[in-house]
Amino acid sequence: MSKKIRKAVFPVAGLGTRFLPATKAIPKEMLTIVDRPVVQHVVDEARAAGIEHFVFVTGRNKGVIEDHFDMAYELDDTLAKRGKVKELEALKQDLPAAGAASFTRQQGPLGLGHAVWCARDIIGDEPFALLLPDMLHHTRGKGCLAEMIEAHAEHGGNHIAVAPVPEDQTHQYGIVGVLDAKAKVSQITGMVEKPPKGTAPSNLHITGRYILQPTIFDLLAKQEKGAGGEIQLTDSMIALAEREKFFAVRFDGDIYDTGSKIGFLAANLAYALDRGDLGPQLREEIGRLLGR
Template identity: 45%
Template sequence: MTTVRKAVIPVAGLGTRVLPASKAIPKEMMPVVDKPVIQHVVEEAIKAGIKEIILVTRSGKSAIEDHFDSHYELEHQLDLKNKTQILDSVSKIIPSDVTILSVRQPEARGLGHAVHCAARIVNNEPFVVILPDVLVNNYQQDQNDLQQMVHAFDEHKAAQIMVESVPEDQVHLYGVADCNGVKPDAGESVSICAMVEKPKREDAPSDLAVVGRYVLPARVMELLAATKPGAGNEIQLTDALDELLKEQKVEAYRMTGKTYDCGNKLGYLQANVAYGLQHPETAEAFKQFLTKLD
């Protein structure tokens, strides 16, 4: 049985890259086909064995918490009309043995600060960090990438950071893992010797970009508590991970699925196309529609 039972999902961002859509609706509630982005991410965590999900939120984001709560009036009406399938889709969003909690990030002070806001609930246990902007699509795979990362964490006794290969002209957009010239195959983990935040193309130690999934030991929360503001005058998770590297092994896990960055307009559209072509209710008709576009 896995030792990793908790996930921290920071959802306090403003969603400026998808404005005006996110002006009144949290970006995490924007739908990909028939589920909001946050539900796709929570389902990913649950499949990886997570039993306690901690949302790090702020004012104006109550719709996220409401989504995972019961809605008596809606469920009652669906029941009366015998719409069983739809009722199940809204009343059984999470299994009964999974808990969703929320904590507030009182001010925007960076990803590291957001993660540390959950320290008391994490309570000195290993934990997962999931950035909800990024969907990881493991369609028709027996295990999702997060499951494999959790397994690697337990087996190797080392923090796991998800990476994917990106084109050389895009490395400056990401944090990049330096694995001392070693490039893991998809689904494998290798040791990281350093992490470089948004390097110039000519300075990048590899093409392995960090893509928003982490499995971390409890020690990271202690390191975050001592982390000073860094880039952008914010408390950066990367800085705490650099300190962790000085103390223990950290590994880069190369993903097997495909990512979609729903935090920007193009990535969001791409996710809807990909997931729409996989959804049993829409796949065939949507494919026909797309083939007829000019």
Template identity: 50%
Template structure:
């Protein structure tokens, strides 16, 4: 019987330099998309998938992350006294049970593979998920939940996948497809950030993974790869070389790259328009803005 996926690693040690000067004092993961920080979207997705243990790989200057998931007794007391029960319920949803969350320091920025490897002692001999909070996915059924349900049937390693334009391949890990079964793709290789004319497909890996504990042992052996970093894709590629199964999963939903300014703005518009309490006023404003721009041309 396959073990359930109940642990997730959140690599959040990056400096967020693309969002300076905001990230000089505020971790990128705490930046708000409408009225919730990026990390909250990732946590909610993990909870929906049945994750019970949350492992954060952090670095210096990330104490605001720890504070965010802690209780706020004074604020809760004030909301309770004022009868603001809706806000109180919203606030409590950000709290994490004692022992459910752990923080590991990545002392040197040696890549995603190294960040995942830092959590090896907390994973033990169990399958685990990796969630990159920069990738925010709007979906009727959360992306990781889709993957966990499919992984229960396939086993092995699984990566979230989506099709990208050929000229964007060099920004992603690209899947070399062995067999395409629709939503599930059997993978025979992964190429990290290939040139457009060298990409084996247009199917890119994005920030959701379900991995076997063998991945940690693979990472133990890997030297620095593309960009002078320890790449997670190299550890996954080693699984295939050893004859073990790796799958790509075409998730149902829309992914926003909130690690870029343009992607963050696009997500803000999409999530704002999806909110019943904001939709009317926001939609009217956007239409008026577009009309003014067209008139000025």
């Protein structure tokens, strides 16, 4: 029987240079999609999937993320005195339980693989989820990580969320080859980072959600720097795939890369349009703008 996935890692140490000057003093993960920070949306996905412990790998000037997932006594007191019961309850619901959030530092920009390795002592000897906060997986149904945890419970091993991209764009992504490209869950036969045009094993790209066995940490500890002079997670996953099974879990919702300006703007529109309190009026406003 597969071990339960209890913990999730969130790498939030990036500089967010594509959003300067907005991210000069504000972490990119705290930029808002409507009225919730990007990182809160991803934590919401993890909590809905049953995650019990949230591990944030941070860096310099990221203290506001830790503050966001803590009580704000002055704010809570002010809301209570003003009778803002709804707002106060919403803030309390977003808080992790006492002791359920951990923060560890990645002292240098050494890549995603290094960020994951920094969480090794908190994760310990159990499988864990990894969620890239830049990548929002938007769906009206079951969340991406929830689907992955169900697949892990059935198959064990390691799991990667994937989604199709146009064939002429596969060279821009990490791509996996699978036994059955149309199946919801299929065993992975190969992984390659940004394959040259015309060489991709499929059109299924890695979307920023993973379930990994703790054996990945030993490989990351020995992993040499790869592309961009960074320790690449994909390199260690390829090595791990030689001894353990990897499965692709196909995500059928919409994916927004909020690390890009267009992805960020599109995510704001998509999440706002889904809300009953904002959607109708926003549709009218969009129509007005397009009609100029």
